[in-house]
Amino acid sequence: MAFNVQEFKKEYTKKFEELFAYGYDEGSTTERFIALGDLVRGLYTEEWKSTVEDYIADQSKQVYYFSMEFLPGRMLKSNLLNLGILDCVREGMQELGLDFDEVARGEVDPALGNGGLGRLASCFMDSIASTGLAGHGNGIRYRYGLFQQKFVNGYQIELPENWLRNRNVWEVRKENKAVIVRFGGQVNLAADEDGKMTVRYENTRNILAVPYDTAQVGYKNGVINNLRLWSAEIPYGEEANFSTVEERDDVMRITEVLYPDDSNYEGRLLRVKQEYFFSSAGIQSIIRYFKKLKLDWNQFPEKTAIHINDTHPTLAIPELMRILLDEEGLGWDQAWEITKKTISYTNHTILQEAMERWPEGMIAELLPRIYQIIAEINRRHIEKKIPIYGNELAYRTAIIDQGQIKMANLAIIGSHSVNGVAQLHTDILMAETLHDFFVMYPQKFNNKTNGITQRRWVQIANEALTDLLDDTIGAEWKKNPLEIRLLKAFREDEEVLEALETVKLKNKQRFADYVLKTMGIEIDPTAIFDVQIKRMHAYKRQLLNVMHILDRYLQLKDDPSLDFPKRVFIFGAKAAPSYYYAKEIIKLINAIADLINNDSTIGDKIKIVFVENYGVSLAELIIPAADISEQISLAGKEASGTSNMKLMSNGAITMATLDGANVEIRDNVGDENIFVFGLKSEEVQSYYRNGNYHAYDIYEKNPRVKRVLNMLVDGSIPGIEQEGRDIFDSLVKFNDEYFLLKDFDSYIAAQYSADRIYADRGKWNRMALMNIANSGPFSSDYTIRRYADEIWKIKPKS
Template sequence: MEYTVETFQDHLAEKLKKDRGRTLQEANEKDLYYAVAAIAQERLNEKWVNTREKYKQNEERQVYYISMEFLIGRLMENNLMNCGLLDICNKTLISLGKDPEKVYSQEHDAGLGNGGLGRLAACFLDSIASLRYAGHGSGIRYRYGLFEQRIIHGNQVELPDYWLKEDYPWETRRPEESLTVHFGGEVHMHHRADNVLEFSYEDTDEVRAVPYDVPVSGYHNDVVNTLRLWSAELPEQESDILAESESKYYHHLDHMHSIEQISGFLYPDDSQYEGKELRIKQQYFLVSATIQNIIREFKEKNGRDLHKLHEKAVIQINDTHPSLAVPELMRILMDNEKFSWEDAWEVTTKTIAYTNHTTLSEALEKWPVEMIKNLLPRIYMIIYEINERFCRGIWFDHPELRDKIPEVAVIADDQIHMARLAIVGSFSVNGVAQLHTEILKKKEMKPFYDLFPSKFNNKTNGITHRRWLLQVNPALSQTITEAIGPQWIRQPAKLIGLMRYSNDRPFLDDIASVKHQNKLALAELIKSRTGITINEHSIFDVQIKRLHEYKRQLLNIFHVIYLYNELKDNPSLDLTPRTFIFAAKAAPSYHMAKEVIKLIHHVASVVNHDKEINDKLKVIFLENYNVSLAEKIIPAAELSEQISTASKEASGTGNMKMMMNGAMTVGTLDGANIEIKDLVGDDNIFIFGLNSEQVLDYYANGGYNAKDIYHTDERVRRIMDQLQVGAFGSQEIEFKDIFYHMLYHNDPYFVLKDFDPYIETHELVERSYRNQEYWQKMSVANIAYSGKFSSDRTIHEYASDIWKIKPVK
């Protein structure tokens, strides 16, 4: 039905009465949120059923995207927009005297992810549905997200993120589709009559995997795919024992707690043995439940012959975390379906594809052999056999690579290497930006590339422009639509049509006006959250991402200190006012990252209250960074800090989001920055610093000495010395750990090496910003070329090159 304000209001009143026991007049924002969600869910459910039926009738090949993270943020506005209800809902709420933003913000960000990996997965699901592909996500329904960040006296403090403390209206529990996952126990081998080995298990710990389905709506196309999230629960028979037997109560309570931990926390601390064990349990729980579910669905639609599984299903594993999908599919095919090793291996290696997201060695997972052997004995046997056959194949078929066997063996140094397992057991291995893929092929995974050149391919990341432009920046979207029409919403490449307006003064003024309004909105948010008033005419210089040494927030805050020192030396310095905006979480056990957060806060406390610098600098750190906060910051950003050490950032997606909203990138030649530069040209981006070849050469051959820079660059020495003498805080608050780490660990991420070119580049930024017409032309160029970085383009490439699927008619 097509709604009017009156009919939508009537439906809202009906839902409030039925579900909340309230009238429209009595309803608060929380009541209205749940009532609106119920209306949206009604429409989604109808499309959901129809979509499943359509896939079944057409016998579509299904994509299963397995990821430990899905950073979906809030779904209310996204679902309303995709269902065509957002405009009428906004009008209805306003007619009731309610602020739609306050109603929608009642939704807690789903605690299902942390950073770029999870946000990418969420963007991919959006594009898969919007492009009418048969594809679904599979993850874990964590009860607690990463953590809720609070800053106390400049220090990060982690609080539990219990995002499920209130009902989550978008999920549907489906206990009738529960499955059982087994851990531990003993494996017994015996010969069948035909002399084939069979395996059986005894004394395993059983965990019930209960699915919770979340609808993934396509944009205005009636497609609703599924994000299936698995919850770990006690097997039903044990729940009965728990209720009946008081004498066993405490034992079962203990057991229940250990099971529920599996879907308890996103990224439990794995610095200790118990944490490592829990991480492996989570990973196996996810892949076992998912693959059992895939096989059950295949049999329901296609019969029992699993030799053609790969023709109807493709499993994309997002990073190394779901690598156990390889031995788990082998286990099910051999032990349950009685396949031979050769047949099981053929089906497995035609079904599973792997996306690599890193060149950082510490991020390429390895697990101790004994841990896997004890926790997953049958899985270990299969991994052992995969490794033996793989290494034997190299020895006999590739004698020229025999000396490389220790570098490629799945089991080496008493560790199981999960990335190697994923490569060996998959038919496709893709990187996520051109540079990243080239580094994988030429350096990090060269022996594998020599063995399997046809497996390797690049799929540069993308973002859903519907969320990150149409939804979060409606004023800019409207300005674009008025200029080039609405086709860009379905075909983001058409944004290039904006280049026709790059010399159109009224259009440039409109772009500038939209940015200014977004800056005013962010300034108001900052004032309400921090009490700090910022100058809306200052440059909004933004770095928002996970806090890690290689992302170099430290280089950014060194620039702030440098500018502050310059102003202290010369208060009348002609400097365009700057507002530096940071938002980031550091991993709880990552000491150096937490020290950088503390430094940012203590620099801010000095700079923001120094009247001598006449408010020319402000430093803002917005705590508890999440998707919803990013949606407020990105439309207001003017400068996008993408300053990772070259070769370390696989791709980045924050660079794409800010580019799409008209911000200029200041960055290194790293990740997708290179592809942004290739598109917009040197005049519309600010590139500085070492390139990847230079960085990799320093790592391989030495030749860099941080102390030389400390002793020869007065600016660097002054900043470094300020870290140890309490210049930012007091004598009790000093940053000797950063000082010694930089000088005595030889500045491992080249902060000091890139400091001078970074300062020079920011001088160029300032000169460019002073010519506002020139700046607006740069902004338009960035928006116009950003269509290349829509996840629609990425998903079309996955569908065509890897998944071999077509849109469903």
């Protein structure tokens, strides 16, 4: 893109004055950002338009990625980087007397996702465009998203995250592309004069789905794809049948918050409404586009790939069937073949109980025609499979079972591809969780290990490391991440190792400054920064980390002269509002932080930092500063993990169980460059099968475990009487579901190993270098190419 500093300064000044009718020097940070965002969006509009036109002209096959959440983070720097004008704009802002980084902080993180699922979807959007593929996102434009997390007396409090208060400069409202989504009412099937069955709807509640489009800018390649997010609105004209305030509020509620509390019937009903709303709107939009091509319906799978990210968009399957059957007049068999050939499904959980299922009656009442289609899919599935596999297996794989509709079963039966997101995860799906389906459809199952985009997680988040890599190995790694392996040649180069340590120290100082400013906690940047950042969930075992902290604290209380290196334990996590146990762990961590951070006998040998409202922008601050990456889920429970990849690519060393993608990280970096501990997946499965795990015995026989756990209930930690007792009981009385006590000794030994090696700066820096040098294979660019080649069957734009 031809663009220079002088042109930028002129255009920025003009844009600011157009928007606000006064000079940029008088503007607020938010106003300065809005002007810059509007200007940047204008720079790529022509390429955005031409990309769409090219796809139409070439009749390119396009993939549509359906996801309940996307977590893009701030988009300014990403867009500037991918357009190739980041340095130009930075220089121009400086010449205008503005601090570019401060202006960039005027952008609010979009509250469109929660954790790894949404961040993965956004990495994929970046990679799809950057690898030149025709692919678009489809999701929900949440008004408030998940929630804004605050800590009050150590407890998590959820507040609305009003991220749209100053508008979103990147989105474009497309009212002309709006569609109607129907809920409720009655469905009548009647034969027309030709004897063909027609469907009539009566008394439906019709919602207007309005799309907001956001450009997905490819990395220096002129490709600009689309992320389409739908907003629920009250329709106009004949469709407007909302007479009361309550009815109108119900419409707005559909796209208000991400993951409404599903601990009650009303919350589950709202979740299903959300899932059908964006699935139906997306399918209708895709169908409308395909009909413009004037092709035979059998060519639909040759021009369209629809990928459902976890089970949330599974209603896209019966919705596609509904349109093909009811509106386009296809027969069942033809519609079913088209649907299966078009749709593919990524499974994101090992736990069968975590897979979505909805009450049959709820779906029948809320989505009567969709229910009819699901019931018919289920009937035909059982009828077809009984002669081949027998009654027992056919009914075990049924979609409808004991009054529940199993969304994972529908997703598998109604798609042509089912993939896991790490090799271990996929192996467990085939051998255990989805084994019945693997017996039926072995050809459907495949693995696609997750990836991350180094453009955001290195080039944007860690500019100092980026400069060091460019100076050391050249810039080719930015286009071809595997080229980062050239760094291995410098693992004995003292100058490079010292430069790497300097980069890390600079990033740690930046984070320490943030912590002091926002939390009032002073931390030493020369300490080990030990980081665990992910959703708060029992299987992710933040609690095991807590047990290590308490054990270390007790050792130092016994003998303050112990030569432990200083450690700063850094947590970032949100707990689902209805997940009481996870919220108790948050309270526990904050209570321990209060205790230890204020214990003068410990000084700065241990500090605990639990950041509020963890999200993408905080991750960009924390990850480059991390020394240790805590990936300590119980083996066999984490599908993949992606924070492990982000942290390794920034030189953090993984403290890991052999779970999820940790296995593949170990295989790439070698045993000598990772800290591995704990039970293996097959050992965990053996305990479950044999029922021979006894946590109480470990508690009684292991004095260190006993002493740590007793702290939860003996008053040693102020303010956690109820929480401490509940957590103690979960581990001792209710047999420690995630085997923390069993893995404790192994975990402590691995942490002591990290202490010793950290003292040898040369060895630690070599380990950090080798992690960075082996991070290339975990680029989402390569993941996406595998999806494109093996599942979606699409080729890059030439």
